[in-house]
Amino acid sequence: MSGRILIVDDSAINLKLLEARLTAEYFDVVQASNGEEALAICRSEPLDLVLSDVMMPEVDGFELCRALKSDPRTTHLPVVLITALDQPSDRVRGLEAGADDFLTKPVRDLPLFSRVRSLTRLKQMTDELRRRADTATEILTEAEFAPSSVSELPEIVVVSDHARLQARIARSLQTIGSVREFADYDTAFAAVQKRQVMLTVVDLVGGNGTDPIRFLARCRASEKSRGMPIIAITAADDDRTAAKALEIGAYDYVQRPVDCNELVARSRTQLARFHYGETLRMTLERTLELAVIDGLTGLHNRRFLNTHMSRAVTEAERRQGTFSLIVADIDHFKRINDTYGHDGGDIVLREFARRLEASVRASDLPCRIGGEEFAVLLPNADERTARVTAERFRAAIEARPFIISDALELPVTVSVGLAIFPRGGQEVSTLMRAADAALYRAKSAGRNQIAIAA
Template identity: 55%
Template sequence: MSARILVVDDIEVNRRLLAARLGAEYYEVSCAESGEAALAVLDAKPIDIVLLDVMMPGLDGFEVCRRIKASPRHAHVPVVLITALDQPEDRLIGLEAGADDFLTKPVADLPLMARLRSLTRLKRATDELRTRAETAMQLVGGEADMLRQLTDAPAHTLVFTMAAEEGRQITRRLRGESQINVFADPEVFLDSAAKSAPDVLIVDLAAEDDGPLRLISKLRAGEATRLMPILVLSAADDEAGAARALELGANDYVARPIDRNELAARLRTQLRRKRYDEGLRRSLQDTIELAVRDPLTGLHNRRFLDSRLFRAQQRAADGLEGFALALLDIDHFKRINDGFGHDAGDAVLTEFAARLTTTVRGSDLVCRFGGEEFAVLMPGADLQTAGQIAERIRQTIEALPFAIAGELLAVTVSAGVAAAGAGTEEHRETMLKRADAALYAAKRAGRNRVGTAEAA
């Protein structure tokens, strides 16, 4: 699994040695001799992971990490701090600066490569989301706004450990950071993770068999749990077990003896990354909604109607179910805009849409077709049923004046209805033309009425 890695160290020998180790594993390596140079490289070319020395002249590694994580453009890039500092407070400073990991020199190949593979996998998943949501970031808000909206959400963490005392200690250590639920039975833990949608999962590797590793594998295979961050607790001398957990899909690990502050900081790191990805998914969903919904009325738009109409036509052609389509046009709508202004016209459209959705059947699809035109797709309806629904809509609109701009406006609607029975092979454009012809026949006949198209 290759990736583009930036090695940052003010000592040339260190840069060369680390670059050689990474190159032997087929990573694409760039180097920078200072914090300033590292930031310049990030601005100039795509980087997947930053391996950053802490003790450097000028900008030290902590400050460089803070600047990377504060940048909307680079905040998603994983940063691994590599240093000779080995005190718990040093790791805490690095994690609080936003580092995704903190490795102590000399770094052995096993933990380094395991970390890189894990972070590469996570980075690629995030990059895919960012690519899909790029338009969303422009339409529904930037990344900084997105992250601010998610920051204050309460966190929920599930813990699996077979040692009751360990569970109590974790609960005490993370008090104030997250709501904690502890489980000793792996199946109950799996079931709760799938049903309760926690933010982070903690799995204790301390067991006589490979049960915890199998548990991680099951979590990654489950549809409901495959994206949940997994934080592993490992023995101090069990680098192989921790590396295996990362290979199976764990996101991070904490080695014993467990420092409370480090555990909390790593939990926050996982929570921050999860919420970042959730924000991307939400922005993507918002963009999809913008593409298929009318922003004024909240109804689905013509694009969405076309896709649903195509499905209905296929079901009818297959002999499964007929359908009907009604096109509705607000009568004399131009007079409303000209006489009361476009704000009043928008208010009429919004109120019309609200009445329309409460008048149709629950299975019917209501869309804004364009301008003052609306459409109702009625699955399973024949021409008679569709005509009755359209007539009910007409009566609902006519019965009660619209309260707009301090006045009561009498509004009416004309409708055209067409139907296709099961076994009918009719292109959706033909169906639209028949309903449209029935609508204009109703308008020519005096408006405020329902026209029906002849059977196909």
């Protein structure tokens, strides 16, 4: 995963140094030497993140952040402020201005890159969710697409085996939510699975002999808590653990000694992001259920895929990027229907869809586009990523038989065709034909394999 990063600094030397560090990590870098120039770029070009110095003439970093967050065109663009200011009050001021993070000079590579990757990943996932909402409104022009609101007092879980720290954090967070405290990580995980928790703050120092990071992994592996914001607490200057926490699934972190004002500011940011995401999800679920969802499998249908692919083409052309399309067909499905009836065929289709969803990324779009034909749109995926995803999916179908009844298990395989934009075609119809042609080659070559459009 890469991203397009705007760096803002009135020092040409600082710009070049930061550009070199980010380019070495395969980020696409854009530069601005002042706040006004940065605002113009943010309002006219696609970006995934802004890294801005604070101390600049005229429009400083705080003012830039406030301007971006107050503009509907850029309000969801993550902003990281970088400065020599090192007082807790400075960090809080930056976070309250709308910054997603606040890094102190000299910025070390590990926290810089882990923050950038985490925020870029979240931005791209939110962008994809917003594009799907836009697709829904385009399809359902008569639908009432009013945003929902999440109005109840947010439930917050605090997990730490350090009693004094736990109590201090809980007291500070009671100003923004209903707080539940846990000293045991297994008990906390069980509680998170039973109720809709909107934020969890987890202490990664200690653990009473257990590995606290495993708590993060379990939360992200569970469908119930996969989208829940998590803020990790690490030891002072423990960049390695912080980076690992962000990689595993934490959305943010603070280091000891914990400044509770900073923690509250970061918590407000995470709750706002959670509420926005939930609003998009609830609206999509409400509006799309009948119009663009396949009733048997719960996947999106061909109508949604075609409309969304048009947006993907436009976005890829604008960013000079790429995306991939997978078309998959269940091998010998007619034989399954003829032998076991439509009820048996429906069981296979539902399980096939479940394994397909489990094999792709959260940002990918799996669809059922025909009787036994499925497709997956993979945003920002080049040929290598698409091939790995397709092989993981193919292997998941073949790995275990499909259970038709208590006494019957049926082996199932799948043939897969891949097309890569723009090589496979620069229009929806040509890209789909290229993927279909590759699928036909996979079937002709013996099925249960992958072919890629030339």
